Amino acid sequence: MDTLTQLYYYTVQLYVLHEKVHFSTAKLLEDAVRSEGSEPATIALLDGNIHVGLSNENLTRVAETMDSVKVSRRDIAYALNKGLVGGTTVAATMFLAHMAGIRVFATGGIGGVHRGAEETFDISADLIELMQTPVTVVCAGVKSILDIPKTLQFLETHSVNCIVYGEKNAFPGFFTKETTEKGQFSTTDLHDVVQHMEMSRKLGLKAGTILACPIPDKLAGDGKRIEEAIVTALKEAK
Known part of the structure; x- marks a missing residue:
């Protein structure tokens, strides 16, 4: 491998x-x-x-x-x-x-801790699976409508590997290239990712791994506008 x-x-x-x-x-x-x-x-x-x-x-x-x-x-x-x-x-x-x-699959974005989860306890089953299943998920980050900081804190608490694929350790925001949050580490060398997966396997660690790949520049959205739209939509939904 x-x-x-x-x-x-x-x-x-x-x-x-x-x-x-x-x-x-x-x-x-x-x-x-x-x-x-x-x-x-x-x-x-x-x-x-x-x-x-x-x-x-x-x-x-x-x-x-x-x-x-x-x-x-x-x-x-x-x-x-x-x-x-x-x-x-x-x-x-x-x-x-x-x-x-x-051992690896790709998707658009993972589920996570929903905004307002302190009241609703709405937390995606994706996070529970990442806690207990040693599969690497290649994605563009956490779906932007969710609470990204709380999601990453949840993943850290439960020892889920969270790697950013890029030169800068800035966790991507699904529609945007980066957020103010960081991953566990960043790399542009896929061999680093494989070695990390292999060492985790040898140690018998059961948690999964996220390989967060930022959206390409030409497709990236305006983070501020997207966040404003999400906040407005959530207010209207109430």
């Missing part, structure tokens, strides 16, 4: 795009993985079975089924028993990937 690329698998979460865009988006993601010399293994639930890697036919079903469900770890048994078409959350994907011997 000399490069992270050799371990690079991913799940595609198909919850918010229009159904006609789903399949083409999923194929673009799979092609991106193949272009780096790896084999994609899209994870989904179909007809009472767990699928790790999908044929074009099954990928189309997941992409275009209008009554597909979002499956977290607690929902896996129910979805399988009912034969539902399910796309997996970070928590469920980590669990299933670990069962299949996959």
Whole structure:
């Protein structure tokens, strides 16, 4: 295992795009993985079975089924028993990937501690899975609508590795390249990441790892405007 690329698998979460865009988006993601010399293994639930890697036919079903469900770890048994078409959350994907011997997957952003969690106790199951499952999650950070500082504090408390992929140790903000928060450390050398994963495995550490990759400059949003929009939307939602 000399490069992270050799371990690079991913799940595609198909919850918010229009159904006609789903399949083409999923194929673009799979092609991106193949272009780096790896084999994609899209994870989904179909007809009472767990699928790790999908044929074009099954990928189309997941992409275009209008009554597909979002499956977290607690929902896996129910979805399988009912034969539902399910796309997996970070928590469920980590669990299933670990069962299949996959040690790395990529997603957009992880769930976390919700704003106002001190009153609602709304904390994503993704964080609980990161505490207990040794899988590396490549992502653009914590979803920006969440409380990023509290999420990172939670991860630190529970010994979850949090690596920033970049020259500057500034944790990315999903839509933005950076926040005022820091990761455990930063690196631009994937061998550092692999060595960290391997040492954690040898030590028998059970927590997962986040490899936070900042969004490219040309796609990055204005952090101030995004935060203002989120705050306004949350106020209106109340």
